[in-house]
Amino acid sequence: MILKGVTLPNGEVTDVEIESGCISSIKRTTSSGLDCDGLVLLPGFVDLHAHLRQPGFEESETVLSASQSAAAGGYTTVFAMANTEPTQDSPATVQYVSCLGEQVGLVRVRPIGAITKGLQGKELAPLAAMAASSAQVKVFSDDGNCLVNVDLMREALLEVKKFGGVIAQHAQDHQQTVGAQMNDGKLSIELGLTGWPRAAEEQIIARDVELAIETDSRLHVCHVTTAGGVEVIRWAKAKGAKVTAEVTPHHLLLNEELVRSYDPVYKVNPPLRTEEDTFALRRGLLEGTIDVLATDHAPHSKERKECEWQSAAFGMVGFEIAASVLFKVLILEGEGDWNDFARIMSIKPSEIGGLTKIGNPVEGSVADLVLFDPTTSRVISKQTHSLSTNNPWAGLELPGRVVHTMFQGRLTVKDGELVG
Amino acid sequence: MKHLVSIRDLSRQDALSLLSSAQELSQVNERSIKKLPTLRGRTVVNLFYENSTRTRISFEIAAKRLSADVINVSADSSSVTKGESLKDTAQTLEALGADCIVLRHPTSGAAHQLANFGWINSSVINAGDGTHEHPTQALLDALTIQQKLGEDLSEMKVLIVGDIRHSRVARSNAILLGMLGARVEFAGPDSLVPIELKNLAASISNDFDVSIANKPDVVMMLRVQRERMLENFKDSQREYINQWSLSRERLQKLAKRTLIMHPGPINRGLEISPEAAEDPRSVILQQVKNGLAVRMAVLHRLLSEEQ
Numbered sequence A: 001m002i003l004k005g006v007t008l009p010n011g012e013v014t015d016v017e018i019e020s021g022c023i024s025s026i027k028r029t030t031s032s033g034l035d036c037d038g039l040v041l042l043p044g045f046v047d048l049h050a051h052l053r054q055p056g057f058e059e060s061e062t063v064l065s066a067s068q069s070a071a072a073g074g075y076t077t078v079f080a081m082a083n084t085e086p087t088q089d090s091p092a093t094v095q096y097v098s099c100l101g102e103q104v105g106l107v108r109v110r111p112i113g114a115i116t117k118g119l120q121g122k123e124l125a126p127l128a129a130m131a132a133s134s135a136q137v138k139v140f141s142d143d144g145n146c147l148v149n150v151d152l153m154r155e156a157l158l159e160v161k162k163f164g165g166v167i168a169q170h171a172q173d174h175q176q177t178v179g180a181q182m183n184d185g186k187l188s189i190e191l192g193l194t195g196w197p198r199a200a201e202e203q204i205i206a207r208d209v210e211l212a213i214e215t216d217s218r219l220h221v222c223h224v225t226t227a228g229g230v231e232v233i234r235w236a237k238a239k240g241a242k243v244t245a246e247v248t249p250h251h252l253l254l255n256e257e258l259v260r261s262y263d264p265v266y267k268v269n270p271p272l273r274t275e276e277d278t279f280a281l282r283r284g285l286l287e288g289t290i291d292v293l294a295t296d297h298a299p300h301s302k303e304r305k306e307c308e309w310q311s312a313a314f315g316m317v318g319f320e321i322a323a324s325v326l327f328k329v330l331i332l333e334g335e336g337d338w339n340d341f342a343r344i345m346s347i348k349p350s351e352i353g354g355l356t357k358i359g360n361p362v363e364g365s366v367a368d369l370v371l372f373d374p375t376t377s378r379v380i381s382k383q384t385h386s387l388s389t390n391n392p393w394a395g396l397e398l399p400g401r402v403v404h405t406m407f408q409g410r411l412t413v414k415d416g417e418l419v420g
Numbered sequence B: 001m002k003h004l005v006s007i008r009d010l011s012r013q014d015a016l017s018l019l020s021s022a023q024e025l026s027q028v029n030e031r032s033i034k035k036l037p038t039l040r041g042r043t044v045v046n047l048f049y050e051n052s053t054r055t056r057i058s059f060e061i062a063a064k065r066l067s068a069d070v071i072n073v074s075a076d077s078s079s080v081t082k083g084e085s086l087k088d089t090a091q092t093l094e095a096l097g098a099d100c101i102v103l104r105h106p107t108s109g110a111a112h113q114l115a116n117f118g119w120i121n122s123s124v125i126n127a128g129d130g131t132h133e134h135p136t137q138a139l140l141d142a143l144t145i146q147q148k149l150g151e152d153l154s155e156m157k158v159l160i161v162g163d164i165r166h167s168r169v170a171r172s173n174a175i176l177l178g179m180l181g182a183r184v185e186f187a188g189p190d191s192l193v194p195i196e197l198k199n200l201a202a203s204i205s206n207d208f209d210v211s212i213a214n215k216p217d218v219v220m221m222l223r224v225q226r227e228r229m230l231e232n233f234k235d236s237q238r239e240y241i242n243q244w245s246l247s248r249e250r251l252q253k254l255a256k257r258t259l260i261m262h263p264g265p266i267n268r269g270l271e272i273s274p275e276a277a278e279d280p281r282s283v284i285l286q287q288v289k290n291g292l293a294v295r296m297a298v299l300h301r302l303l304s305e306e307q
Ligand SMILES: [Zn+2]
Pocket: A143, A144, A170, A222, A223, A269, A270, A296
C-alpha cells in the first residue's frame, strides 16, 4: 500500500510505501495509492493512561469499544489502567487483558500493573512477575488510589528499577481531599462544593520526585493539573531526577468555571482547575517539563453520571478529541510544531511505556501511523465509539481530524470510519 | 420566571418586585379569610430529602393559601447515594401531575440540576441545597429588614455570624442583600469563614466584638450544627460560645434599633442567648411570618405567569 502525498512533520511532502506491516520506503513514486494530500503523517498515538473497564465494568466500556474509540482518535497503542475487576495485579490478569487486546486487534493494548495488591496500598503486587509475563508490563500504577505510604512507594521504585519499569503515580493526598468535589477556591465556596486543594496534589509530587532522586528510579507523574505541580516537576528535572509527566486534554482546555452548571459530566479526578493553571500546563508541555498527553479516558455508565453532582462518578471520555485538543493548544494557539506534536503524542509516551520501535516514521519502522487533517474542524457529538457518553466535549467545535489510522500496516480507520 | 434556584437567577428588579408582592400578601395573611383562589387546580409537591418540618410547613401553608393542591414527599436520603433517584422521583411526580417541585436536598446543586437538565418541565423552587443556597430564606430576611428598617437597604450594615462556610442561608443572604445595596459582613472563626468568601460579602471579621462596635443595623445569627462545630472548631463549645454567641453582654452593646435575626430553629444558649432571642429587637417570629408571604409570592410568580 502506498500513502500518496503525505506531509511529514518537517513539512516535506512525499509518498510512503507500506509492506508487511512496516514502512518500506519514504520517497516520491509514480505508482498510485491512497490520496493523502494535505494530511500530516504522524506516528500512531500512544496513550499512557486509559481506563478500558474490562474485565469487570463492561456496561461502561469493553476492550473492543475502547479499541474502536482509540483507533478513531488516532491511537495505535493504549495503556490500560489497572483498576479492573479483578484488579490487574497478577500475571494472569494482565495477560488476560493483553490477550483481549490482541483478539480485537485494532490497537496494541498494554496493561498497566497495579503497584499494590487489589490497589489497597498495603502490600506490593508481584511486579517483576508481571513484567516477565507475556504482557510485558513496564508501567505500574494504583491510579485513583494514590500510594501514600512512603515506604511502599520507595520499595516499588526500587523494585521496578531492576527491570527498567516505571511507577506512575496519581498524586492525591487523600487526607486533604475527604469528600472533595472540585478545585478548592472561591468558586468551590460559592457553589457549596467541598474543595480539592492544590497542595493535595503538589505535596505528593514533591515527595515522589524526592524518592525518585533517592532511589535513582523512574517516576511518571499522572495527569498534572496545577501550575505548582509543573514547577515541582521542572525543579526535579533540573536536579536530574528520572521523572516524566503527563497532562490530559481536559486539564489543558477546560476549567473549573464549567462546574457552575453542576453537570457531573465535568466531574473528574483530579478536578478541573483554573484558567491560569491551563496556561501553565500548556507552557509546561511546550517546554518539555510535561512530556506527554494522556487521555485518562474514563467511561462511566449513564446512571453513574445522571445524578446529583456529589453522588456522580469521576471521569470523562477522551480518546477521540485528544489530538484535536493538542493541535489547538500546541500548534494553533501555541508555538509548537508537528515535531513537538509527534513527541508528545507518540515518541515520548512509547519511550516511557517501554515500547520499542515506535518513533517518527522512518524506513523500516512498524507502520503505526496517523494521517491528520489540520485544515478542517468539527463539532463533537456526544456519542463516540465509546459505550459511554460522559463526554464534556459534546457540542464544542474542535480543529483538525484524524482521517486515517494504520496499525501494523493495516488501516483501522479510513476516512474517519472504522475499517471492518 | 420559571424556577427559583439561586438568588443569582434574579435581577435586582425581580427581587424588588417579589418583595413588594410578598409585602402585599403579608397583609392578606393578617385578614381573617386568608385564602386566595390564584392557584386552584395546580399541584405543588414538597420533595424533601432532608428533614425540615418548618420549611416544609411554610411552603405547604403558602401553597394552600393560594388554593393549590399540596403533596408532601419525604424521600429517603439513603437512596440518594445510589444516584438515579432524584431524576426518577421527579419524573414520577411530574407524571402524577406536579406543576411545581419544591426541593430540599443535602447536595449542593441538586435544584439546579432538576431545573436545568431537561429531566422535567415543572417549575422548581430551591428550598435549600447542600451548602449552596436557600433563596426563599434570603427573600424573607430581606422583607423583614425592609418592614422594620425601611424599604431602601442601601448602605445598611448587616452582620452575619457563625459557620458561614457551610451555610446556604449566609450565601443567599449575602448575594441578595448585597444586590439591594446593603453592606454585608461575615463574622466567624477562621476555619468557618475562609478568606475565599470575600467576594460574597463586603467584609469579613474574625472578632464578633469588633463587628458589634461597628454598629450593625442587623445581626443575623446562624444556627450552629453541633457535629460540624465540634469537627471544625478545635476549641471547646464553651470557647465557641465565648467568642461567637450573641450573649447577654453583647446584647447590651447593640444599638436600640438593631435587628436580631435567626433563620431558626435556634439553639438557645449556643449561638444565641435566651435573652437575645426574646429581646424586643428580635424579629425571629416576624421572619417566620414573612416566610409564608415570600413563598406565596414566589409560587404565585412561578405558577400563575406560566399559565
Ligand atoms: Zn488518575
